[in-house]
Amino acid sequence: MEQRTFHTWMRNALLWAALALILGIAAAWPLTGFTQCVTALAHSLFFFLSLFIFFVVLPRYCTLPIQIFIAMLTGALLGWLYTAFGYAPVITDYLGIFGKLFILLLKVVILPLIFVSVLCGVAGIGDVRKLGGLGAKTLCYYFVTTAIAVLIGLSVVNLLHPGVGRETLKEDVQEQNVSLQDTGVPSESLGTKIQKHVLPAIIRNPIMAGQSPVVVIFFALLLGAALATLGKEGETALHFFQALDKAFITIIMWVMKMAPIGVFALMARVLSELGPAYIITLAKYCFTVLLGLGLHFFVLTFVICPLLARISPWRFLRGMAPAFQVSFSTSSSSATLPVTIRCVSKRIGADESICRFVLPVGATINMDGTALYLTVASIFIAQVYGIPLSLQAQLMIFLTAVLASVGTAGIPGASIGLMSIILASAQIPVEGIGIVVGVDRILDMSRTLINVTGDSVGAVIVSRSEAGEAHNTHAT
Ligand code: ASP
Numbered sequence: 001m002e003q004r005t006f007h008t009w010m011r012n013a014l015l016w017a018a019l020a021l022i023l024g025i026a027a028a029w030p031l032t033g034f035t036q037c038v039t040a041l042a043h044s045l046f047f048f049l050s051l052f053i054f055f056v057v058l059p060r061y062c063t064l065p066i067q068i069f070i071a072m073l074t075g076a077l078l079g080w081l082y083t084a085f086g087y088a089p090v091i092t093d094y095l096g097i098f099g100k101l102f103i104l105l106l107k108v109v110i111l112p113l114i115f116v117s118v119l120c121g122v123a124g125i126g127d128v129r130k131l132g133g134l135g136a137k138t139l140c141y142y143f144v145t146t147a148i149a150v151l152i153g154l155s156v157v158n159l160l161h162p163g164v165g166r167e168t169l170k171e172d173v174q175e176q177n178v179s180l181q182d183t184g185v186p187s188e189s190l191g192t193k194i195q196k197h198v199l200p201a202i203i204r205n206p207i208m209a210g211q212s213p214v215v216v217i218f219f220a221l222l223l224g225a226a227l228a229t230l231g232k233e234g235e236t237a238l239h240f241f242q243a244l245d246k247a248f249i250t251i252i253m254w255v256m257k258m259a260p261i262g263v264f265a266l267m268a269r270v271l272s273e274l275g276p277a278y279i280i281t282l283a284k285y286c287f288t289v290l291l292g293l294g295l296h297f298f299v300l301t302f303v304i305c306p307l308l309a310r311i312s313p314w315r316f317l318r319g320m321a322p323a324f325q326v327s328f329s330t331s332s333s334s335a336t337l338p339v340t341i342r343c344v345s346k347r348i349g350a351d352e353s354i355c356r357f358v359l360p361v362g363a364t365i366n367m368d369g370t371a372l373y374l375t376v377a378s379i380f381i382a383q384v385y386g387i388p389l390s391l392q393a394q395l396m397i398f399l400t401a402v403l404a405s406v407g408t409a410g411i412p413g414a415s416i417g418l419m420s421i422i423l424a425s426a427q428i429p430v431e432g433i434g435i436v437v438g439v440d441r442i443l444d445m446s447r448t449l450i451n452v453t454g455d456s457v458g459a460v461i462v463s464r465s466e467a468g469e470a471h472n473t474h475a476t
Pocket residue numbers: 331332333334367369370408409410411412413414415416444447448451
């Protein structure tokens with residue numbers, strides 16, 4: 001090993017050992033006897049091993065999704081074991097710090113990221129007034145199908161109630177607080193104080209904290225459209241926002257490096273609070289998301305496509321097969337775009353120049369699968385926490401999901417950050433992301449396929465209608 005690498009490695013190991021020791025001692029405090037000292041050392045070892053495995057060992061051998069998946073399984077197992085042996089506070093109060101840190105860091109950049117990516121997405125379409133009928137049709141189709149997707153999501157999650165039955169979490173937490181206050185024991189441990197007061201006081205967005213996401217997205221839509229109409233004059237500002245967009249994505253990439261330990265801590269906490277029956281709840285959740293996505297796929301290919309584009313579902317499915325394969329395996333609608341354009345224009349026969357406009361716009365702003373997924377996930381989390389959602393709150397979720405999907409990047413896992421926005425706008429605890437993040441990759445593959453399907457059906461419909469209009473013009 002090179003000497004410098006070895007020094008960095010040793011320095012990190014020492015820092016982690018110190019952090020682990022502090023957490024271990026705090027978790028076993030007060031150290032009044034031999035048993036407490038041994039317990040403190042055991043906890044420290046546990047924290048140190050967690051840091052070592054998630055920051056050194058796993059990044060060397062596995063990709064990020066696999067690391068997150070391993071974190072989910074081990075976190076669940078340890079959360080359950082620790083609670084079974086009566087050490088639940090170590091998980092909730094101390095290991096929980098890593099989960100809280102992960103969520104707060106995500107929240108810091110997500111709202112500004114949404115702002116700039118919605119703005120750049122809308123401005124990228126160009127001057128809407130100049131696009132004329134083609135632009136209007138495309139935007140109208142995208143908006144309506146996204147709204148249908150969200151409605152399907154709302155229906156399945158409200159009919160199947162995958163999270164109901166686990167809503168004891170909120171009551172448990174409340175009861176715990178009350179009983180601690182009754183007995184005169186200080187109601188907050190050091191770890192809880194760090195999570196509740198210290199971290200949120202430091203890690204918060206200085207400009208957009210507390211802003212309503214819908215307000216931010218609406219303003220971004222307006223400003224993006226206005227910049228596009230300015231043409232050359234608006235270019236400098238647009239370049240500035242595009243650079244900012246890249247900077248925020250870079251921060252997200254940094255934050256994602258701590259995703260495995262964050263997920264590990266969040267899963268351990270969820271298991272220690274909800275118990276092992278949570279695994280069944282999670283399976284129900286996956287089923288609900290997949291059912292919703294399946295229904296939307298059916299509506300797009302078997303109803304909308306033959307009805308509006310006069311293309312048989314079988315021809316559409318056969319033509320799209322390569323794009324389906326790529327989107328499913330990459331979980332990225334942006335990466336799939338060249339294949340999508342080829343499938344829709346060459347294999348299905350839509351007009352190529354129309355595809356070259358409609359599909360890139362779709363890959364930027366039209367995310368049916370993502371919008372549906374965000375809706376189901378948010379309401380599922382509310383069900384798990386036992387938070388009743390009024391019609392007004394569900395409408396808010398509808399609106400935020402439709403608008404937020406406009407700002408989703410077509411890259412793997414983009415929805416995870418967005419979820420914090422939807423949860424915050426419906427007043428659902430953002431920590432709930434920890435309940436669903438472990439199975440995100442599997443669902444990401446499926447929702448990306450639906451995103452690509454939505455864009456492609458749009459392209460064939462617009463192409464068909466433009467061809468119809470051209471035909472009519474020639475005839476007259
Ligand atoms: N992976 C999705 C896509 O590329 C976005 C998401 O995370 O929902 O379309």
